Amino acid sequence: MNQDLKAAAEAWLREDPDPDTRAELTQLLAAGNTAELADRFSGTLEFGTAGLRGAVGAGPNRMNRVVVIRAAAGLAAYLKAKGLTDGPVLIGYDARHKSDVFARDTAAVIRGAGLDAVLLDRPAPTPVVAFGIRHLHAVAGVVVTASHNPPQDNGYKVYLGDGSQIVPPADAEIAAAIAAVGPLAEVPRGDDWQTAGDDLLDAYLDRIAQLVPADAPRDLKVAYTPLHGVGRTLVEAAVARAGFAVPQVVATQADPDPDFPTVSFPNPEEPGAIDAALDLARSIDADIAVANDPDADRCAVAVPDVNGWRMLRGDELGALLGEFLLSSGPDGVAACSIVSSSLLGKIAASYGVRYVETLTGFKWIGRVPELVFGYEEALGYCVDPAAVKDKDGVSTLVRVLQLAAQAKAAGRTLVDLLDDLAVKYGLHATDQLSARVEDLSLIAQAMDRLRAAPPTTLGAYSVQRIDDLGQGSESLPPTDGLRYTLSDGARVVVRPSGTEPKLKCYLEVVVPVTTDVAAARIEAAGALAAITTDLAAAAGI
Numbered sequence: 001m002n003q004d005l006k007a008a009a010e011a012w013l014r015e016d017p018d019p020d021t022r023a024e025l026t027q028l029l030a031a032g033n034t035a036e037l038a039d040r041f042s043g044t045l046e047f048g049t050a051g052l053r054g055a056v057g058a059g060p061n062r063m064n065r066v067v068v069i070r071a072a073a074g075l076a077a078y079l080k081a082k083g084l085t086d087g088p089v090l091i092g093y094d095a096r097h098k099s100d101v102f103a104r105d106t107a108a109v110i111r112g113a114g115l116d117a118v119l120l121d122r123p124a125p126t127p128v129v130a131f132g133i134r135h136l137h138a139v140a141g142v143v144v145t146a147s148h149n150p151p152q153d154n155g156y157k158v159y160l161g162d163g164s165q166i167v168p169p170a171d172a173e174i175a176a177a178i179a180a181v182g183p184l185a186e187v188p189r190g191d192d193w194q195t196a197g198d199d200l201l202d203a204y205l206d207r208i209a210q211l212v213p214a215d216a217p218r219d220l221k222v223a224y225t226p227l228h229g230v231g232r233t234l235v236e237a238a239v240a241r242a243g244f245a246v247p248q249v250v251a252t253q254a255d256p257d258p259d260f261p262t263v264s265f266p267n268p269e270e271p272g273a274i275d276a277a278l279d280l281a282r283s284i285d286a287d288i289a290v291a292n293d294p295d296a297d298r299c300a301v302a303v304p305d306v307n308g309w310r311m312l313r314g315d316e317l318g319a320l321l322g323e324f325l326l327s328s329g330p331d332g333v334a335a336c337s338i339v340s341s342s343l344l345g346k347i348a349a350s351y352g353v354r355y356v357e358t359l360t361g362f363k364w365i366g367r368v369p370e371l372v373f374g375y376e377e378a379l380g381y382c383v384d385p386a387a388v389k390d391k392d393g394v395s396t397l398v399r400v401l402q403l404a405a406q407a408k409a410a411g412r413t414l415v416d417l418l419d420d421l422a423v424k425y426g427l428h429a430t431d432q433l434s435a436r437v438e439d440l441s442l443i444a445q446a447m448d449r450l451r452a453a454p455p456t457t458l459g460a461y462s463v464q465r466i467d468d469l470g471q472g473s474e475s476l477p478p479t480d481g482l483r484y485t486l487s488d489g490a491r492v493v494v495r496p497s498g499t500e501p502k503l504k505c506y507l508e509v510v511v512p513v514t515t516d517v518a519a520a521r522i523e524a525a526g527a528l529a530a531i532t533t534d535l536a537a538a539a540g541i
Contacts, residue, residue, distance in 0.1 A: 002034065008041045012058065015184040018065040018101075021058035028058075047071065047175040049167055049363050050499050053146055053155035056097050063098070063154040065105055066184060068144075071156055072106040073187045074178030075140065076113035078170075081177070084139040084161065088116035088194070092129040093144035094230050094295045095256030096154050099123065102144045111190030115139075121197040123230045123256060125296030126157070127392035130366075131204045132196065133163045134387075148267035148293040149500070151260050163389040165363035168477070201234065207387045208395045209241035212402045217409035220401055222247035222288055223281035225274060227266050228257040229294030234394055242398050244405070248284055250276045260294070268293055268300035269314070269379060278302055278309045288404045288414070292393040298379040299393040301400055303414050312414070314377035315341035315430045315508075317400070319421055320414060321381060322347045324403050325373045329353060332372030335365050338469075338476070338483065339493045339506040340377040343421070343428040350425075359479050361498065362391045377430065377506065419517045426489075426510045427517065429524035433505040433532050435541040443496045443503045446539040450482055450494060455538040459530030461486035461509075469495070490527070492535060503541060507531050 009029055016022045028037055040059025045052050045067060052071060056063045079085060089110045093103035103119060110117040118136060120128070126143045133141040141159035149155070158166050158174065166174065181187065212218075222239075224247035226232040232254055236246050252262050253276055260266040263273050268291045281289040281302065289302040289309065302311040312320075318336060322344045326334055334348040337360045348355035353372070358364035365374040366382060366389040374382040380391030383399045407413055422428075437443060456463050465485040472478035481495035489510035497504050509527045511520045 002038075005034065005037055005041060009037055009059075012041075012060070012066065016058065016064070016066050017184075021064050025058035047074075047171065047178055048498075049165065049171045049361070051155060051157040051166070053149065053153060053499060055152045056154050063102075063156070065098075065101065068102040068105050068156060069109055069184060069187055070178050070181045072109035072142070073113070073181045074174055075142070075158060076110055076115055077177040077180070078174045079115060079140055080113065085115055087137045087139040087161065088118045090118045090120075090129055090132050090136055090138040090141040090196070091144075092120040092124055092126065092132075092141070094126070095123040095258055096144075096146055096294070097151075097258045098154055099144045102154065102156070103142075106142050106144070107193040108189035108191060109187060111193050112188030117193035118196050119193050120200070121195045124201070125230055125234055125292075125394055127297050127388050127390060127394060128201065128204055128234070130159060130163050130390035130392070131207070131388045132200050133159055133161060135200065135203055136196070137161075143295070145295040147295050147297065147499070148265075148269075150265060151258060159390075162367070164367040165361075165390065167363050167367070205234065205237050205241050207384070208238045208398050209243075211384060211395065211398060212242045216402055217405040218243045218245075220244060220288065220405040220408060221284060221286045222290060222401065223250070223277050223284060223286040224248065224289070225250040225253045225277040225280075225291045226296065227263060227268065227273065227291060227294055228253050228255070228260045229266070229292060229296055230256055231292035231296030231393065234296070235292065235397060238394050238398050239401065242401070244398075244401050247290070248280060248286070250280050252276060266294050268298065268311075274300060274302060274311060281309060287408060288401070290397050290400060292397070293379070296393040297391045299381060299396040299400065300379050301414070305415055313430060314375070314379045315343070315428070316418055317379070318375035318377065318381065319343045319347065319428070320403060320417055321375065321383060321396070321399060322373060323417070323421060324399075325383065326351045326353050330372045332370040333368055335368040335371055335374040337361065337365060337376040339495065339504075340375065341428050341430050341508055342489070342491065342510075343425055344375070346425045357475070359476055360495065366390045377432075422513045422517045422520060423515070427513050427520040427524055429509050429511065429521065429528060431507045431528040431532065433507065433535060433541075435503045437501050437503070440501055443501070446503050446541055447480065447482070447494070447496065449540050450538060453538070455484075455534060458484065458486060458492060458534045458538075459527055461488060461490045461527075461531065490531070492531065494535075494539065503539070505535055505539070507535070
């Protein structure tokens with residue numbers, strides 16, 4: 001075995017306070033597993049605008065107590081250097097492996113640095129922290145979560161005092177402070193942090209209940225799954241406080257389970273993830289099926305259609321919520337990410353609401369000034385930005401029930417409302433081409449290939465303009481991505497995922513509609529399929 005690698009592993013062992021990861025690393029050393037050790041010690045988890053995210057295990061390239069303690073110490077140093085000390089750091093966590101341990105370590109380090117810390121007393125949805133930061137006048141917030149990543153992962157998401165996720169340059173400055181942390185034994189820790197529980201959760205739930213007017217229809221039968229995550233308790237309470245009947249919950253997915261035993265991938269976007277909820281919906285003759293991801297900041301919706309139950313695409317739900325929330329012409333701004341449908345811009349214009357596009361992620365959407373509604377196609381929706389400047393799967397779920405019950409009272413469905421949008425604005429059909437890789441260099445190669453030999457046509461559409469998003473613009477900071485403006489209002493955006501080993505391609509076509517929406521959907525499906533084929537060939541994926 002390489003002596004430098006062995007020395008690095010042994011040095012790690014001397015610092016690691018966790019008996020589980022010490023035992024794991026000791027076994028790897030004893031077995032002489034050079035490949036596995038090299039992967040764990042070849043680099044460090046990078047702290048960026050998504051914070052930290054990676055597999056739980058020993059070594060600097062994994063999520064563990066050593067990495068978390070250093071991250072907390074770096075965050076504390078950053079806050080002190082910026083003079084952001086007049087308020088607590090609020091810390092929440094989900095039910096993944098080690099989440100509670102990492103959260104307690106964070107509270108201990110924050111207190112050891114002389115800052116106030118408030119730790120949630122139970123696993124809770126991520127938006128509770130985004131809400132609680134402003135409710136408690138905190139200077140920062142931390143959520144220990146890997147959201148919808150695989151079971152082996154965990155993560156560390158950081159917010160500042162405005163309730164928004166960090167963006168540059170704060171991420172780089174915090175990363176530099178983490179790198180400057182000395183030996184772990186010299187990181188002071190305290191044990192006198194405060195806890196938050198029912199009072200904070202009640203304030204959050206009361207805020208959500210106020211979203212639904214007293215005279216709104218509430219007759220709705222709902223099937224729900226939290227996908228083994230932390231959403232169930234608060235969703236049931238929020239729905240009840242808003243005056244709806246409590247949903248029937250998928251029994252096999254009702255309680256938190258960090259192993260996510262009934263799904264291959266705990267992301268409601270993934271094929272099959274909400275099959276159990278659809279089975280329940282059919283069995284109880286539900287009006288609607290809803291799902292959260294494991295940390296309940298995303299919301300998925302499925303509805304009965306002529307061909308059976310189907311899940312709404314993220315853009316479809318975004319358009320429905322946009323029409324619903326913007327129809328009163330609120331004084332403010334609607335926003336969505338550049339990979340989301342262009343339809344929200346048309347909806348906003350029709351009601352005289354200002355509209356902006358942002359880079360992908362709620363770290364950008366949530367900080368749009370005067371935001372009244374924002375969404376991204378990956379099932380993230382911000383329906384009450386005055387309270388939560390982030391995606392919130394709990395308040396979104398309640399808003400969806402309000403919309404569905406209103407439609408039902410009028411003898412209509414969400415599918416009917418989608419058809420109305422198609423007639424009013426044209427059918428905006430979206431799809432996604434994703435390539436998951438083991439070797440991240442394949443993503444860079446695909447991006448290089450597209451830049452070196454850009455396509456001139458995609459499907460039946462000509463490529464009219466190519467924007468290299470890496471160059472930035474007056475309205476958007478630089479990011480690795482390509483945007484193709486096609487003929488007839490179609491567009492394609494290609495970008496590496498910021499949280500998963502994926503190359504993601506976002507497709508949209510616009511088909512004019514007079515009365516036959518079904519025919520327009522068939523035409524759009526064919527157009528999207530042809531673009532997908534050509535794009536996959538051009539990118540070599």
